[in-house]
Amino acid sequence: MNSTIFCIPVVLRLLYSTGLRISEALSVRNKDVVFERQYIHIRKTKNNAERIVPVGDELEKVLKQFVSYRDRMPVASINAPDSFFFVKPNGTHCKTASVYKWFRDLLALCDIPFIGKHQGPRVHDLRHTFAVHSLVQMVGNGQDIYNGLPIISTCLGHKSLSATQQYVRLVEAMYPQLVGQCSSVSAYVFPKVTY
Numbered sequence: 001m002n003s004t005i006f007c008i009p010v011v012l013r014l015l016y017s018t019g020l021r022i023s024e025a026l027s028v029r030n031k032d033v034v035f036e037r038q039y040i041h042i043r044k045t046k047n048n049a050e051r052i053v054p055v056g057d058e059l060e061k062v063l064k065q066f067v068s069y070r071d072r073m074p075v076a077s078i079n080a081p082d083s084f085f086f087v088k089p090n091g092t093h094c095k096t097a098s099v100y101k102w103f104r105d106l107l108a109l110c111d112i113p114f115i116g117k118h119q120g121p122r123v124h125d126l127r128h129t130f131a132v133h134s135l136v137q138m139v140g141n142g143q144d145i146y147n148g149l150p151i152i153s154t155c156l157g158h159k160s161l162s163a164t165q166q167y168v169r170l171v172e173a174m175y176p177q178l179v180g181q182c183s184s185v186s187a188y189v190f191p192k193v194t195y
Contacts (some may be wrong), residue, residue, distance in 0.1 A: 001090040004098040008106075010066040011086060011099055013122065017059040019130035019156045021046060022096050022123050031081035035060060042157065051157050099123060131156060131164065 014025050020042065027044035034041065038055045045051065055063065071079050075091035084093035103123050107114050112121060131152055138148035153164035 002088055004088055004094045004102060006070075006089060007066075007086045007094050008099065008102045010062055011094070012103070012123075013059065013062050014125065015126040016130055017056065018053045018129050019134070019152075020053065021127065021157075022099055024157075026084075026086055026094050026099070028085040030079060030083050030085055033063060034087055035064065045157050047157055047159055049157065049159075051154065053155060060064075074090065084109060127156070 011022075011025055015022065018025075018040070020040075024042050024045055028040060028042070032041040033055075034042065034171060035055075038060055040053045040055060040059075042051050042053055067079075070087065073087075073089055073091075075087065075089075077083050078087065078091065086094045088094060100123055107121060114121065117129050134152050134155070135148055136147065138151070139145060149164055150159055153161050156164060158164050
């Protein structure tokens with residue numbers, strides 16, 4: 001009843017699909033998830049600036065399925081507007097440390113070595129992956145990086161574009177075909193790599 005495993009699949013999907021920080025995801029309350037308009041209102045943020053995070057169709061399906069199972073648990077006020085969105089079967093909300101533990105367990109199950117000491121793989125790397133994949137998708141759809149980077153920056157809740165640039169520094173190495181599609185105005189996004 002005290003296990004977080006019930007929430008782990010949807011929490012990981014949410015982190016990858018939105019670029020949320022784990023603390024932001026776990027602080028979401030029921031009233032913050034607005035299915036009718038496909039967004040999540042993030043109130044508790046690192047930079048103390050509330051923001052709206054869009055929810056795509058596939059993530060919406062996952063979140064609704066989670067809610068349908070979660071609301072069957074015999075927990076008082078589980079679907080009350082001010083209750084936490086992610087709760088354990090005993091009704092208490094999920095903690096960051098528990099998500100980290102399950103993430104490392106999943107890595108071990110998949111034979112992916114956990115190096116530690118900020119070397120990864122880390123839960124926070126899902127945020128980086130979101131940023132890179134979003135940028136690749138935008139450029140692949142014909143959007144200029146110059147226009148796409150502020151959108152990603154806003155979704156991530158960054159105060160400046162320079163903070164977002166750190167997340168997309170690997171795009172050139174991973175997707176060299178995109179560099180030719182980028183305008184010269186946004187060339188600063190890709191730092192020169194020296195070996």
